[in-house]
Amino acid sequence: MTYSYSYRYISSYFSDITQRIRRSMAGTNRLQTTLVALTAILLLLTTTVVQAKCPPGIVHYFPLDETTGSTYADNVSPVTASCTSCPTPISSMFAGAQKFNGTSNGLIITEKQGFEWGRYDSFTIEMWVQVTGSAPDNRVIMGRSAKDSGMSWWVGVDPEGYAVFELYDMQRKGFWIEKSGKKINDGKWHHVVVMRHGMHMRNRLYIDGYKVAEYRYDYTADFLSEAPVTIGYLDLSHGYRYNGAVDEIIVYNRALEENEVRARFGEGASVYCGTKTIAPTITSEPVTFGVVGQPYLYDVQATGNPAPTYSFNSNPPGMSINASTGQITWTPAAAGRQNVTVLVKNSAGQAEQTFTIDVKNAIDKSVGLRHHWMLHETSGLHFKDYYTPYDATCESGARPSPVPGVISGGQRFNGTEAGLDVKESYNFNWDPTESFTIELWARTTTNPSDNQVMIGRQAMDSDMHWWIGISTTGQAVFDLRDLQWQGTMVEKSGPKLNDGKWHQVVAVRDGAAGVNRLYVDGEKVGESSFRYQNSFASLSPVNIGYLNLAGKYRYQGDLDEVKLFGRALTDEEIRQNYETVYDGIVELIKFEGEFVNNTVQLNWETQTETDLSHFVVERSENGLDFTEIGTVQANGSSSVLLAYNYTDEQPLKGTSYYRLRIVKESGAHTFSNIVIIEFGGTVLSSFYLYPNPIQHGDLKVEVNNLVPDEKVTFMLSDLSGRRMMVKELQVEGDGTIKLTEVIPETMAGGLYMVTIVTKAKTLSRKLVVLD
Known part of the structure; x- marks a missing residue:
């Protein structure tokens, strides 16, 4: 495509070329000179057509692909950057880049056209950078420091590795954006975009496609100067030299839209604006997990020019890849580890990416599940997602109660x-x-x-x-x-x-x-x-x-x-999901367990039962993957408290997780809370409330198998989480708590929760208060 040039730039380039031609064609007539100039301009515009699709409004584009010499071309104008102490050419994702040594290397752009901005003008500067380590001072990648006013601007890296964007006008009014987003001094290539939206009065900083900072500021003056633009340093006595690589510097005469910035970072081969042939580089991280029967998706991204094609060197049965976009689709048929090698290729070369996908069995027959947070954890700050490694987490003070x-x-x-x-x-x-x-x-x-x-x-x-x-x-x-x-x-x-x-x-x-x-x-x-x-x-x-x-x-x-x-x-499907869960709801009064004589004894109670068929006892070694170890028949239907028990004669060594699958005669089912048992002793304690139900009066609370002398919290709350009573208690030397609390006559009838919170666990029991 051709670039979109403003009238100002066309006029500038026309005038520049015309003057050069007139000087070299002294004695020829004006018409001939003008025709030659127009031909030269058309030739210029024709030669700046690029193979890749780029956004409009580009006024400077320095690919920095040069491997020799001291002049660096601008692909969209006659402007050049030059050096006396030149950076070192290196390979990059886009044909080539320049690495600055942090002591003497630097480029200078003396042409000010495209860098002269009014207070309400908009502009964008885009670049790719690669830098490592820290430094005692800021490191300037590109900037301009006026000697004829207070104006200055620069893009760079601070001593800790954060990107920085400073913009001050001619009256030295302005500010800088710093310590936003992630650090970029990790040795990887990062996409850095800074912009000023003049009409919205906004300065913005983007890292790898995402906005990390935005501030409103109303400047009082312009950004004009006779000072040059510098790359790799700032034209001050200190220099603020940059020790790192830079590539693909593009300057726009407008503020890019949010979608454009993301596309410039994340669309693989299409982000390259140059004309050189480039071998592919894979830039995306593979998805290395999957679930049987659930769609697996991985969108492979790669740079390269011409645009590369995508295929496999090795892949499991049924896996496919889109040859032009790189999107991998697959539905795993069995659990296990599957090896994949992706091949990305164009006329300049090829790249491979090899990875292994760990596939586990599904726990839900629903198609298309991406995440499932069961939220059944009784302790800790991580709440497992069954389908991915992406847990829900919290700080200790923000943990909800089980x-x-x-x-x-x-x-x-x-x-x-x-x-x-x-x-x-x-x-x-x-x-x-x-x-x-x-x-x-x-x-x-x-x-x-x-x-x-x-x-x-x-x-x-x-x-x-x-x-x-x-x-x-x-x-x-x-x-x-x-x-x-x-x-x-x-x-x-x-x-x-x-x-x-x-x-x-x-x-x-x-x-x-x-x-x-x-x-x-x-x-x-x-x-x-x-x-x-x-x-x-x-x-x-x-x-x-x-x-x-x-x-x-x-x-x-x-x-x-x-x-x-x-x-x-x-x-x-939504109606069926509701009926399946709702029809299976059964309220347990308790479900507990303890380690006794090298066995685990489980016991539980129900308050009422309606069409209840049986209980399936399930065990897990990780709290996620459960297997059936026994069955206990239910009474069927009852309106009185019923007690059940089951003994695991061969418990696992270490930690075991137990739960009940509570099955109704219709086949609908639900699950109990999880009991955690440590081989050799209990993890969950015995917890008694009596009388329960209670109308009012003394409620006795007994808890055993706690840590002796530990400080714990006692709470009485309603089902909305509103706390009716909170006390700090100390466990007795024998690991027990025994206390009596008064349930006042004014407490409304209903269900309440009595909770004991220790450092290692949270214990809860339902309390029924009668009117």
């Missing part, structure tokens, strides 16, 4: 501090036309004064914003905005969620139909049509239990079974 869930255990969020983050949120970087489904189960009694977020994502690098939660009316909400804040909200419809019962909440984006849908308990409660033009990609984490905004919009209540599907579930 509670019995709709399936196995769940987590209670207190509405004040509790919250989880999924920092590796790549599967939430949806394209504009992509479909997805988010499903979760929630239980709350809160009457929120503001919206409360169950799961969401607030981008710090764009205007992207989405969340699923509960409104001030107690109803479900689904808000979905792309990186330009374009989108729609589905809200204030369907049943209220704050009735203290478990509810299924499902948000669906149907990209093909252009519709956002919201479901509660298997039924669609609302939808809104919208065609997105921008992606939802971000480096920001996905939040569970809050949204990372100033108000946080924290959720007060219980969450369980958070899932992401890479497709739009149908109405029937």
